[in-house]
Amino acid sequence: MPVYWEDVQEGTEIPPITKNCSTQQLVMYAGSSLDFYQIHYDKDFALNNNLPGVIIHGALKNAWLGQLVTNWAGPGAKLRKLSVQYRGMDLTDEDLTLAGSVSRKYEMDGKHLVECNIWMENSKGEKTTPGAATVELPTK
């Protein structure tokens, strides 16, 4: 079901999605994005760099936050802005939740836009990856 601009208010929640990232997924992401920094797949290398284990690419979390917003807004919407900050490290084999809500609804130059606060949180409820998105939504 598409999300129409008229049906959205400030405070409307984006249905959360969950991820649980395997080391295999990190290798798939490394291979397809050409990011071969060893902290994302070589446990010994990560431990020697004072990390608790291999960590999830920031850019993969960025991609997931993009997925959260675009899958909610639907194929008729257009993502205009997407920002993320990496505040904390995230590890494999842990339940991670991506969520968000609409923070502003407005019209500009004939376009129907919403701004959303979005974030990813770890299984302890810590928001490791806050961000924001601006989306142009279809109208009825």
Added chain:
Amino acid sequence: MSKEIISQKMRDAIGVKSQPVSYPVERWHVKRFAEAIGDDNPLYYDSGFAKQHGYKDSVVSPTFLRCMVPEPLPIDPKEETGLDRVLDGGSDWEYFEPVYPGNTITVTSEFKDMNVKQGRMGEMFIGQVITRYSNAEGDTVATQTSTRILY
């Protein structure tokens, strides 16, 4: 706050750009990238579906352009600051035009800003780089401002 780790050479580097580099957008790569993320949105592989929603073909997912790595900037902050550990601080994307398989994307980075902060592990250098992605028509399709932390 000490600014000593920022040399005059670093300060003068604001505004310097990388050599442009061009990449073709390959259909298989767009699909593989979406699979790696675990995003099964048909917009990224089903041309017919994408056309029903006003596109000319299937499109790339929001962070696909990250695969199109810019050439290095003519100045290396690691060398200049003597800090050799790197963290990705985040990204700020802006999107202007859809990107389709078959497009050729030209990528250029520009050193935008820098700062020094006191972190848990000592002084950190925070650099911002804006990367512009443009298509064969010369339109900017997207920009990514990324924050890199050295410590």
